[in-house]
Amino acid sequence: MLTLGIESSCDETAVALVDGGRLLGERIASQVDVHALFGGVVPEIASREHLRVLPGLFEDLLRETGVSVDDIEAVAVARGPGLLGSLLVGVSFAKGLALSTGARLVGVNHLWAHLLAAGLERELHFPALGLLVSGGHTHTYLIRSDCEFELLGRTLDDAAGEAFDKVAKVLNFPYPGGRWIDNLASEAEPDKKMFPRAFIDNPSLDFSFSGLKTAVANHVAAHPELVMSEMADASLLEHVVGPRREQLAEMCASFNWSVADTLRIKVERALKQAGKVESLIVAGGVAANSMIRSFMTELAAKQGIELTLPGLGLCTDNGAMIAHAGERFAEAGYAHDLDLEAIPRGRVVPLDWHGPDSVCRR
Known part of the structure; x- marks a missing residue:
């Protein structure tokens, strides 16, 4: 299932395309140099940077992979936990794509995605x-x-x-x-x-x-x-x-x-x-x-x-892990409606998706 992953939970903006467990392409923009001046992440600056670079990263990804936006079957997005302003940028972008293309919308727990990331490199047991x-x-x-x-x-x-x-x-x-x-x-x-x-x-x-x-x-x-x-x-x-x-x-x-x-x-x-x-x-x-x-x-x-x-490139925040996890969830039958919420750090990410409840639980 051709799946777009969108990551914007903190200070990395990333998009990636995965199809059948295979990474087709990824684009990432780091904000390290921006926040290094302050010795840590400044939430307001982070969210503004996500808003500035995300559309361009998405266009670059489509151009490099030769994929049309209408080919995307699922849009997976990190919905939390993370910085609320940063998450909202990614979630809003994902909703717009899902609404305009009819693709399945899948909100991904950022923490779960990290743990599944190595599945792009090997089979998980x-x-x-x-x-x-x-x-x-x-x-x-x-x-x-x-x-x-x-x-x-x-x-x-x-x-x-x-x-x-x-x-x-x-x-x-x-x-x-x-x-x-x-x-x-x-x-x-x-x-x-x-x-x-x-x-x-x-x-x-x-x-x-x-x-x-x-x-x-x-x-x-x-x-x-x-x-x-x-x-x-x-x-x-x-x-x-x-x-x-x-x-x-x-x-x-x-x-x-x-x-x-x-x-x-x-x-x-x-x-x-x-x-x-x-x-x-x-x-x-x-x-x-x-x-x-x-x-x-x-x-x-x-x-x-x-x-x-996972390889060192999959340890840090990245779009590939979101796309991979989203593809796995979508193939299991899970999806969200457009009322999907961003969940900031400190709150439990709810299992509010639609799908077979007997298969996925916390």
């Missing part, structure tokens, strides 16, 4: 345990099929990706700062006692990284020499050498280890609670982190299950 690690969410799910997700554990405060961003901001690293922390962490061995592994001394499957973030902030306050004197870029970080670089690398490695080991502990618990699963799926922007990928690889091998990690 269910039931699976899914770990979503992104800037706004750190969740575990029991995934029984492409559209059967049971939430097991969720973010209580700061998500893992948010902790990375805030630690990077404290250090005056470039935005987004997670990759710079990961790069420096690779140069040192972690001090496993430097920072706490947050919210593990309990049986809960939920996540909390605010305490870890505070511990890092306190450590940096006690060692102000770690902070860049101005907003760093790649060239400035390259010129940090000697004992200062060694100290900074050790701090980054220790923080990285605390996050990765916390995720390992929680996922191991979730696997015990979920029962027999065929695979472990790890997805989201923070799934690109090298230490997290290494820890999850070791855990899957220990448990004797398949590990599914």
